[in-house]
Amino acid sequence: MKKKRHAHSKKTGLPPGTLIHTGDVKTSQVTLTMFRYSAEQIEERTITSLDEIPSESENSILWLNIHGLHDPKIMAEIGLKFKLHPLVLEDILNTEQRPKVDVYDDYLYLVTRFFTYDSREMQINSEQISIILGEHIVLSFQERPTGSFDPLRERLRANKGLLRKSGADVLAYALLDMIVDKYFIMLEQISDDCEKLEDQLLHRPSNVVLQNIHKLKRETMDLRRAVWPLREIINSLVRNEFDFFQESTTLYLRDVYDHSIHFIESLESLRDLLAGMLDIYLSSISNQVNKEVRILTVVTMLFMPATLISGIFGMNFEHMPLLKDYWGFWIALAFMLLVAGGMGLHFWRRQWLSRH
Amino acid sequence: MKKKRHAHSKKTGLPPGTLIHTGDVKTSQVTLTMFRYSAEQIEERTITSLDEIPSESENSILWLNIHGLHDPKIMAEIGLKFKLHPLVLEDILNTEQRPKVDVYDDYLYLVTRFFTYDSREMQINSEQISIILGEHIVLSFQERPTGSFDPLRERLRANKGLLRKSGADVLAYALLDMIVDKYFIMLEQISDDCEKLEDQLLHRPSNVVLQNIHKLKRETMDLRRAVWPLREIINSLVRNEFDFFQESTTLYLRDVYDHSIHFIESLESLRDLLAGMLDIYLSSISNQVNKEVRILTVVTMLFMPATLISGIFGMNFEHMPLLKDYWGFWIALAFMLLVAGGMGLHFWRRQWLSRH
Amino acid sequence: MKKKRHAHSKKTGLPPGTLIHTGDVKTSQVTLTMFRYSAEQIEERTITSLDEIPSESENSILWLNIHGLHDPKIMAEIGLKFKLHPLVLEDILNTEQRPKVDVYDDYLYLVTRFFTYDSREMQINSEQISIILGEHIVLSFQERPTGSFDPLRERLRANKGLLRKSGADVLAYALLDMIVDKYFIMLEQISDDCEKLEDQLLHRPSNVVLQNIHKLKRETMDLRRAVWPLREIINSLVRNEFDFFQESTTLYLRDVYDHSIHFIESLESLRDLLAGMLDIYLSSISNQVNKEVRILTVVTMLFMPATLISGIFGMNFEHMPLLKDYWGFWIALAFMLLVAGGMGLHFWRRQWLSRH
Amino acid sequence: MKKKRHAHSKKTGLPPGTLIHTGDVKTSQVTLTMFRYSAEQIEERTITSLDEIPSESENSILWLNIHGLHDPKIMAEIGLKFKLHPLVLEDILNTEQRPKVDVYDDYLYLVTRFFTYDSREMQINSEQISIILGEHIVLSFQERPTGSFDPLRERLRANKGLLRKSGADVLAYALLDMIVDKYFIMLEQISDDCEKLEDQLLHRPSNVVLQNIHKLKRETMDLRRAVWPLREIINSLVRNEFDFFQESTTLYLRDVYDHSIHFIESLESLRDLLAGMLDIYLSSISNQVNKEVRILTVVTMLFMPATLISGIFGMNFEHMPLLKDYWGFWIALAFMLLVAGGMGLHFWRRQWLSRH
């Protein structure tokens, strides 16, 4: 997993609540899109000035989505407008957070992560998504527009499902659900790469394959570590430890909880698979050494006797058999071939070079 | 374990409760079989129209078994008829669930899995079985007819045991018991394959054996992960956290609980066995290299001295001993044989080639 | 650990409480021995008909020991006589249970296991011992007479210790104590075999030794899995979760608890020992390869230069030094010996062949 | 991690509360710097005599920082002045403590550690920082001046943030925050060294690289062990188990808690990385052996046939083909080249020597 490594260290010594965007995404502009809806009506707008944002009202749900976190001034204004704690604002901008849920008097602050898999680099990239859930309001913060929430917008516009009829907590649930659903798309991509690696392992094992298996295994474990707290968070929401979700919504959160467990177990299964592949690689190298030594042994055994025979008939004794014989040379050659052939037959019978 | 890998990702972005069958079994027709029984009487029928299903009654237990989940329309009607929550219906159709128990006001929703082992592919296939337990009703959902519950039907018809005299909770227990009992049949098949692999390992170790051991080990671990939550579920039923089981039935659930633990421990034992086999394979390869090098060394040591001797008597010095001797050649040959024989005797005594 | 593998699968589909003996011990006859004792008097009898068994009484403790479980009819009668739950009877006969304690209204049902170690097969055999503890009664069920409880019988007859003066709970404790004490005898036998293997490993490492180490390690881990739940059971008895033990007896149970922990830790220590032996074996093979290659290298380095020298003086140039010299041959030989001797000295100094 | 190994053993047998400085830092002088501040005013002073220290007052916060712990007498006086328990004083001087929090009636005693990474030795050095938090007072004890708290002093002087407006608990929080922030600077340095090692591993694997990987892995694990309790401590502060922190401050402690978890997970990720590197190293050695054997085999296969041919034509038969032929020698040479070339081509085609 790619680490924005200076994220933390560049904040050392600053007072808490200092707003510094630690991500590396500097989109040209901060974009605020607003939905305001009730069962009866819906309003959709792109906000250009913070004054345009209506204040919270009992009769409608307000969803404000913010893309782009690089402008501390705008963020500070938003924080002021919605009375967010400085530490919350700091965490929204500090985009290397672990998933967590923090409860404040008027709102719940949820940090989750959104993952994309870069198959070419065999690397998982991750992005922080911050969700603020108030009584009639949901704020969502992302570094860049990814279109991840578009199906949700469609559902809102089309008034499909329960969304429009329900409170802000159902919208927050829907965002979580969308995020976790997307995890499975990434999981498929990783599984595909696993299969490719497994194929390469069996047909063209090489050092690069080994490194890739290690890379993918590490990515998988980092991913597991990053998703594990989300599981805990959703569980705490299901147990309704905080009062921001209605009883009926917790049934739906339980569904997301199921999916997060399923996802983590799939990762564990992948990790087992990759660990097994490492084992197979190592034993395939040992096997390779074995084969090489075998070839060397066979070559040596085929040529050494023949060389000895030629040496024997190259000795300078006056009295030696065959030397004067007309067929002597050919008899010697035949003898060499016989020995070599006999050994070759022996090896062939024992399937020394073909099998294993 | 075979993964229906697009199960999750094809549901991304859909509102909760959207009914999509994610399994790959499309039996030609949905089959509903109904049992209605009390201690005194029993009625067995195959349902063709949902109108035929009697409504719940205080005086008899209704068991409805549904084979085939591919028709969302029929499933929606069933859901309506028995007032099932949309998320329950969704989970019944989404056949890649982890075992779980969800409690609703009027019924308990149990997801379990049924496993079959394909010895040829060394693969465990799994199927989801959903059980709805109401006060006087049990619904069971499966993807295809497997005959797993036939002994139960027999018992109902023959009025053997407690089934007919007891409530719906005993029927639900009996279904669970049947499912867990079948796990042991699969366990035996896996154990048999383990033994075959162990045999091959000792007599014909090869790369294919290694891969099979890894495969079986991974399957075993996936299986463990899949059964582990069932253990927890049954335990929560035994502790009677939900009110759907009678005190007397929990004694029976405890029996199923014992079996599920026993099963998991047997899997752990199998995993140890397979892990040990991997170790033995690796050391058998090292041993093999050892043996090859030894053969090479022996061959080299047998021929090199002889070759040197032949080289010495092939030098062109004018004054050399033995050259003119009548027996010179034979003396040289004898010397060669003597050295080679001495070395051979040495190796034979040290049991270099036979033992180890 | 030897598994009676069809134990579970042959019960699939049967109603709960079906009595089938799953063990493989069919002793010729079921033997019932009865002790009835109080502080003042004691009666010992071998029961031939169930009618001979006196009914429970306030004034004396009744201990009934049953050897042989193969006759379901007799077992059913015993169950009826002492009002045992069908599931208890089923578990008594199904002799592959995990240790457990089940509480019923009138009695406690304890399952423990008794282990014997077969040193020749390096295999642990286990036998189920079921204990029923009522208010004034103890029933113990075993597959075959092993004499394990004989010292207890002696103590009863001789009125040594507290047994005769105490209630049925002390008798049950004494049975448990006896069983756990015997575990240590087996532990010693396993330790002895470990030491033998360690000895073989260092002096005659072979593939068979490797397999035996693996075997013993797996047996040890299976044993640990089998004893672990006993620890939990005794702990629950110590905490007096069930009301069948008197306060004063829990002190004694705590003693058994200590022993069971001690036993498990000794097993873990053995497992570490065996795991280390596997490591040593693997490195000893690598070492072996190393040694072989070294011998090969030495032989090659001793003979190759000499062979080259002989080849050089075997060339057919007209003008070559030494060829006509009277001492030429001997000078060449001396040169060969010199080179070989120099190299040999070099190796000897570096202790190439002796050490490591 | 460097261990001051005689730290503990030199205190054996002494009564509790005996003041012995176990660290190895003996700065020339003990330095006490004092800050006394309220929202309105601030006083900063270097203390030379303990009498100069003002006593605790309701209207201002007193922060006393002590550098240098080698003088038991001064420490004893400070202890007396602020009524510290002898065991607290002992722990302040015994600078090999694990992080912990101990609650006393009038103050909280916090032990944390400050780490610096010595890249040249690949070693983590650690220093103990003791913090005493009273109602209006904070004492901090360090072995040597490191400038770690300078930004905090700046903030106090400049009256930035909440510090001056808040109580002693916020100051204590700020110290903790500063310490944990610095952990990430060290983490970056370790990560840099990891990357360097990874680079060396792939391009110049050597025994030294292996030892360094092991060293760094061990340091990482020791570090994890040393930071783990800090996480627990901060968590207990967040849960406000002790009454020394105000409700509003626990929000800030939660922020430090997040960072400490993040740090530990990063360490775990590093450990995975290093473990993977060890695997790659081992397989790269096996690969290397493979390559060497391959070269040996190729050389043998190129020269052995040619040597045999030369031997054949060196035999002394009277009747041999080609010997008298004018081109005989060249034909023999060509034949040698042909065989060697054919084999070379074969190897080249199989990419035996270039590719793995």
Place this chain on the structure above:
Amino acid sequence: MKKKRHAHSKKTGLPPGTLIHTGDVKTSQVTLTMFRYSAEQIEERTITSLDEIPSESENSILWLNIHGLHDPKIMAEIGLKFKLHPLVLEDILNTEQRPKVDVYDDYLYLVTRFFTYDSREMQINSEQISIILGEHIVLSFQERPTGSFDPLRERLRANKGLLRKSGADVLAYALLDMIVDKYFIMLEQISDDCEKLEDQLLHRPSNVVLQNIHKLKRETMDLRRAVWPLREIINSLVRNEFDFFQESTTLYLRDVYDHSIHFIESLESLRDLLAGMLDIYLSSISNQVNKEVRILTVVTMLFMPATLISGIFGMNFEHMPLLKDYWGFWIALAFMLLVAGGMGLHFWRRQWLSRH
């Protein structure tokens, strides 16, 4: 860790409370030393007859230390005198106990272990120390006099620290503290041996070093298992689960608790170190093989071409170049040297034999 292996098995079948000393230390005589002290006065005596022991009194603390446990009769008398439960007496004599704390009505029974490290055998020896803590009395039982508690006696006599002013609980704490302090002395000795092994590993790796590393690792893990329960015990004393310690003393117990955790973590760090050493050993052997093969390859490559050249000029063709040339022989020799020298240069440049 040395196991007194027949400790347990020789007690099989005996009634509980049977007094058998299972240790192997039979000192010539049981020695009882008595301290009776209050803040004002102190009495020290060696007891020869049990009648000399004063009975418990409100005004002074009685500490009785017993060396030598081999005489069951004396032990039984002591048990009677102080009303010890038979199981306690049994455990005192059965010197292979795990550390534990058992609470009785009138006293607390603590079992701890005292370890000494035998560097020559790389073996940890352990001895059981039993401590009985009553309201005004402390009994301590050891197998042999080791002088471990001498500093404590000194402190009592000199009236240093709190001991004389405090109750029996502080004396018990002081004994525990003394025991744990001694653990660190042993830890240093083990660390020293680790360092020696590390040194040998890098400079003279051998099979013996490997076995020693394994030995030490196993000892370390056994030690960890043996100390782990002590940590739990002290923790339970700190939490004051039993009423035998005063509130003020628990502060001191917390200090011992810190030390026990520190000790366990140091053991874990040692275990990591030893595990890393095993890895390095294995890879050093592989490296060794690599080097040997390399030497073999180099030798082969240096001599094979020269041998071929000599063979070529040893062929018996009539028409061969150079044979009649006066400088032919020297040209051939030069050619041999050239080829060998070229190859040697090539190897030298690639640093084949020096580096790695």
